[in-house]
Amino acid sequence: MPFVPVLHAEWIKIRTLPSLRGALAAVLVTTVVFSALASADADGRGSDALFSVFSGISFGQVAAIAFGTTAVASEFRGGALRLTLAAVPDRGRWFAAKATAIALPTLAVGLLTGFVTLLVGRAVLGGSAPGWAEGVRGAVGCGLHLTLMALFAAGLTVVLRSGVATLSVLIPFVLIVSFVIGDMSGGVADFLPDRAGQVALHSDWDGTLGPGSGLLVTALWSAGALLAGGWTLRHRDA
Amino acid sequence: MTSIDVRDLTKEYGGRRAVDGLTFSVRPGRVTGFLGPNGAGKSTTMRMVLGLDHPTTGTATIGGHAYARLREPLRRVGSLLDADAAHGSRTARDHLRALAASNRIPARRVDAVLEETGLAAVARRRVRTYSLGMRQRLGIAAALLGDPEAVLLDEPANGLDPEGIVWIRTLLRRLAAEGRTVLVSSHLMGETAAFADHLLILGRGRLLADTSVQEFIHARVQPRVRVRTTDPAVLGDLLALHGHDASRDAEGTWTVLHARVDDIGRLMSEAGVPVLELAAREAGLEEAYLDLTAAEAEFTAQPQEA
Missing domain, CATH: 3.40.50.300 (P-loop containing nucleotide triphosphate hydrolases)
Structure with a gap:
């Protein structure tokens, strides 16, 4: 089966669910608003210049996770997946189309989020704001990181076959566990999916990972989750 | 195709x-x-x-x-x-x-x-x-x-x-x-x-x-006739005489197996037995199916042991 019609179908599915449009809007709004609030608060103190612009991503990535999870979880209710796979029996191709249909809008909204956040942050911080070169790196990193988190959640949702299960694993993980052990900078915590990618949003980093390698580590997590999802899909009964 | x-x-x-x-x-x-x-x-x-x-x-x-x-x-x-x-x-x-x-x-x-x-x-x-x-x-x-x-x-x-x-x-x-x-x-x-x-x-x-x-209908559904008369005993003798397999319920209504209304009606008319009710039983298809699947049914209710 050709790929493009399958992608088209998955794109229609994403476009026509109000909850998914809501989740993407939440990515933009929470990141910008929480970043702006944190920037205003961080003004003048010695925190990381770039991350004080982008700190709202900690909340924005929860919305990105919700987006990726919901997009896939909608297939695991009421036998929807059976109808989907009856139309597209090539499961690998279908999942690739689904992942693409999740990645493209998340990347678009993520980049928009990055640049809006940057502009707002620079306006709030004034003189202490990070430079443009560093700022653009942060904005692009923001878009990529959000996309990778949505894909990570999408893969995990197929493995767990449930949106509720995925969110009850990922949200406490991102909001609590990662915050707690994340403060112990350096070491294993830096390699957690939500921490590694965020290195790209920092001016300084003292761990093993830099902006590029950090995003790469998160990308590996996402790829791993997607591959596990693809394997599950191929081997289990629908 | x-x-x-x-x-x-x-x-x-x-x-x-x-x-x-x-x-x-x-x-x-x-x-x-x-x-x-x-x-x-x-x-x-x-x-x-x-x-x-x-x-x-x-x-x-x-x-x-x-x-x-x-x-x-x-x-x-x-x-x-x-x-x-x-x-x-x-x-x-x-x-x-x-x-x-x-x-x-x-x-x-x-x-x-x-x-x-x-x-x-x-x-x-x-x-x-x-x-x-x-x-x-x-x-x-x-x-x-x-x-x-x-x-x-x-x-x-x-x-x-x-x-x-x-x-x-x-x-x-x-x-x-x-x-x-x-x-x-x-x-x-x-x-x-x-x-x-x-x-x-x-x-x-x-x-x-x-x-x-x-x-399926032909092989499994048995035609039956339900018949009622003024004196059930007389009808019973008549049916037995002609070799029909019939059973009688408490109200005196007879059910004749493997029979058609045409045959039973004619028989009673010739013998002068008054007919109060004569009907073919349409049911049987569902029963034949239940009959076939009962032995195989997964969730057949089992009689409770005392």
Whole structure:
């Protein structure tokens, strides 16, 4: 089966669910608003210049996770997946189309989020704001990181076959566990999916990972989750 | 010509055989009723035919090909498995548009099947506002979307109102008359006999009967006559004299097995026995089916031990 019609179908599915449009809007709004609030608060103190612009991503990535999870979880209710796979029996191709249909809008909204956040942050911080070169790196990193988190959640949702299960694993993980052990900078915590990618949003980093390698580590997590999802899909009964 | 061919199909779940060595063919141009009590393996078989569940052993093909190998399968095979497959937050039209896009089915087919299933007026409403009957119609619309040669419907009459049941009967008859292959599962014999030409009867995953509806009725349904007169004893003697197998209930009404009203009426008239009531018993089809499947039923109620 050709790929493009399958992608088209998955794109229609994403476009026509109000909850998914809501989740993407939440990515933009929470990141910008929480970043702006944190920037205003961080003004003048010695925190990381770039991350004080982008700190709202900690909340924005929860919305990105919700987006990726919901997009896939909608297939695991009421036998929807059976109808989907009856139309597209090539499961690998279908999942690739689904992942693409999740990645493209998340990347678009993520980049928009990055640049809006940057502009707002620079306006709030004034003189202490990070430079443009560093700022653009942060904005692009923001878009990529959000996309990778949505894909990570999408893969995990197929493995767990449930949106509720995925969110009850990922949200406490991102909001609590990662915050707690994340403060112990350096070491294993830096390699957690939500921490590694965020290195790209920092001016300084003292761990093993830099902006590029950090995003790469998160990308590996996402790829791993997607591959596990693809394997599950191929081997289990629908 | 698209026939559905199932060969030695078996599906085990943890040692329990849900489908056990099934072999049958579903031919085009007629409606094949797929009958069996709940848990007999009908849905599992359909999922294996559609390539959704992997068989433990055996094969299922449609027009000689495994379903999973079909390019744009909705154009060849339409199916209804779950009435709840459409997302509640989506409109019926968007649900069908996405399905159509995946198989490059032109958008006008979406409107055509919405019209055909009587959903055109509510097509832009969210599916969560639909009744079960409307969701079944949407499932059938999805099955017809690609104008397929073969149609597999799992319990399509579930939740339909009487008007809907008449509609689905007419639809199934028409699809078969157009030369399509039509397989329709049900756990109700009476309902199935109203539209099917051929029957596949399943019990505990095994094929119990592969027969035309006519043959099934002929072989299994015994004609019976119910008769009442002024003096039951006299009638009893008369029936015994002519070798009829008859039984009498408490009110004195006789039930004559293997008999037709014509014979009994004539007999009584000639003997001068007054007739108060004389009727052929139409029932029997459902009983014959229950009879056949009772031994195999998964969840037959067991008598309680004291």
